[in-house]
Amino acid sequence: MIPGARIARISREVKNFERKSPWGISCRPQTEDTYDDLLVTLLGPKETPYERGIFNITVKIPDKYPFEPPLMKFNTPIYHPNIDKGGRICMDLLKMPPKGAWVPTITLETLLVSLQTLLANPNPDDPLMIDIANEYKSDIQKFMENARKHTEMYATGR
Amino acid sequence: MDVDNIHDLFHNSSYSLPTLLDKLNILFTLHINQIDSFDLNIVDYKLLEEIKEYSSTDGINLYFGKTLRDIKCVIEDDIGRKHEIFIYSFGSKKLHVNATLPCSHLINHDYESLGDIVRTFTKIVSDLSCYFHQLEQIDQLCAVMDPESPTFREDYRRIYLDDRTWLHVEVTADGLATNIHLVGNTEEWHNKLQTGLLQWDHDKNIVENILTMFELPSFSFPSAISPTKEVDDISVSVCRICLCVELPGLCGLPQPLCKNYACGVFFHRACLYQWLIACAGYQLADFGVATGLCPNCLQPIDCDEKDN
Numbered sequence: 001m002i003p004g005a006r007i008a009r010i011s012r013e014v015k016n017f018e019r020k021s022p023w024g025i026s027c028r029p030q031t032e033d034t035y036d037d038l039l040v041t042l043l044g045p046k047e048t049p050y051e052r053g054i055f056n057i058t059v060k061i062p063d064k065y066p067f068e069p070p071l072m073k074f075n076t077p078i079y080h081p082n083i084d085k086g087g088r089i090c091m092d093l094l095k096m097p098p099k100g101a102w103v104p105t106i107t108l109e110t111l112l113v114s115l116q117t118l119l120a121n122p123n124p125d126d127p128l129m130i131d132i133a134n135e136y137k138s139d140i141q142k143f144m145e146n147a148r149k150h151t152e153m154y155a156t157g158r
Numbered sequence: 159m160d161v162d163n164i165h166d167l168f169h170n171s172s173y174s175l176p177t178l179l180d181k182l183n184i185l186f187t188l189h190i191n192q193i194d195s196f197d198l199n200i201v202d203y204k205l206l207e208e209i210k211e212y213s214s215t216d217g218i219n220l221y222f223g224k225t226l227r228d229i230k231c232v233i234e235d236d237i238g239r240k241h242e243i244f245i246y247s248f249g250s251k252k253l254h255v256n257a258t259l260p261c262s263h264l265i266n267h268d269y270e271s272l273g274d275i276v277r278t279f280t281k282i283v284s285d286l287s288c289y290f291h292q293l294e295q296i297d298q299l300c301a302v303m304d305p306e307s308p309t310f311r312e313d314y315r316r317i318y319l320d321d322r323t324w325l326h327v328e329v330t331a332d333g334l335a336t337n338i339h340l341v342g343n344t345e346e347w348h349n350k351l352q353t354g355l356l357q358w359d360h361d362k363n364i365v366e367n368i369l370t371m372f373e374l375p376s377f378s379f380p381s382a383i384s385p386t387k388e389v390d391d392i393s394v395s396v397c398r399i400c401l402c403v404e405l406p407g408l409c410g411l412p413q414p415l416c417k418n419y420a421c422g423v424f425f426h427r428a429c430l431y432q433w434l435i436a437c438a439g440y441q442l443a444d445f446g447v448a449t450g451l452c453p454n455c456l457q458p459i460d461c462d463e464k465d466n
Binding site for chain 1: 398400402405407408428429433436454456
């Protein structure tokens with residue numbers, strides 16, 4: 001094991017976030033100076049049913065990071081084919097190979113931007129929520145409507 | 159010597175070393191009673207005597223650092239290179255030495271007297287004359303990628319051949335090249351190295367031998383030596399796994415370990431090895447060589463646990 005790699009890398013990543021963060025993403029450690037748990041706020045992408053939504057996500061940095069992917073979970077309920085009621089996210093990049101596509105050259109920033117992209121482009125062929133995925137495939141208008149209502153109800157900070 | 163004189167002694171920087179020592183000597187021996195809270199142990203008279211003796215020797219210069227316990231001894235070698243030996247006195251007959259020289263067994267070692275140190279290191283410096291010469295030539299003519307800021311302490315150099323390939327050379331105390339191999343080797347360089355090693359001429363300089371071996375007119379320098387060439391805001395020379403150049407507790411700089419020409423990112427050997435092992439479910443690698451896919455370009459890659 002390389003003891004220094006985890007802390008060196010994650011502190012650098014969080015500092016990079018403070019310096020310049022991509023649109024709609026903020027990231028800070030839950031407790032200062034430890035980087036075990038990060039709090040991320042993600043704004044719903046524009047021109048999607050998640051627009052105006054503010055989504056809180058916790059990111060757990062495992063002991064073996066970056067040799068294992070971070071664990072991400074939505075704390076704010078979201079209506080999405082690839083995110084279940086418990087906030088678990090089905091995304092390739094969050095899983096170890098050979099099943100998943102995590103590689104240590106992916107940064108936290110790339111992951112969160114990919115997550116934003118997943119909100120804008122659901123992947124109904126690899127669903128966690130089968131009903132929502134079917135709705136997305138059969139009646140996109142109804143899906144949009146439901147997702148928008150859900151966002152308004154749970155994710156607008158009221 | 160009264161208070162004014164003492165004040166003068168500590169604030170006047172224009173004394174020559176012998177004068178300063180004389181004055182200190184007077185202060186310590188004659189007026190010690192006037193100083194109440196004075197710890198006699200902090201003055202090592204023998205050492206001061208020795209300093210006096212050696213400060214008038216040719217080719218040797220002595221300087222004090224922040225305290226009288228910190229001494230810098232500069233030894234000049236036959237062609238005027240200045241070698242700095244940093245000496246710290248722990249008390250009588252206990253001198254600790256630090257120097258940018260390769261002989262760690264002589265450096266991590268306590269000495270009894272300044273004379274010991276001067277004799278030992280004057281000899282080393284003259285013995286290592288060929289070693290210094292060869293390393294100096296390499297540092298002047300080649301782009302050295304590792305160590306980051308080379309000194310005579312490191313007996314190896316990693317020389318830039320192209321963006322994907324470095325040549326590792328170690329220099330023996332006699333100034334001969336040893337353990338020559340490629341880092342991030344590609345076939346073309348590898349073949350030249352194999353034939354070139356057979357024709358290595360120990361009567362010639364290391365630099366000349368390398369040029370002959372690879373049929374180069376001169377050494378090339380990386381275009382990225384200006385740190386402006388950046389990929390995704392991450393400068394080329396950081397390890398793309400830990401995002402650092404140097405990691406605490408880990409020796410070695412990031413290297414171009416992927417053999418795919420189109421890839422060209424750097425990894426610490428230990429980081430890449432750890433990743434390949436993690437992908438294999440933490441099973442130990444056969445013969446210490448882990449295999450898998452490059453985390454950047456996803457082409458096959460292998461990684462030796464040890465940096466030989």
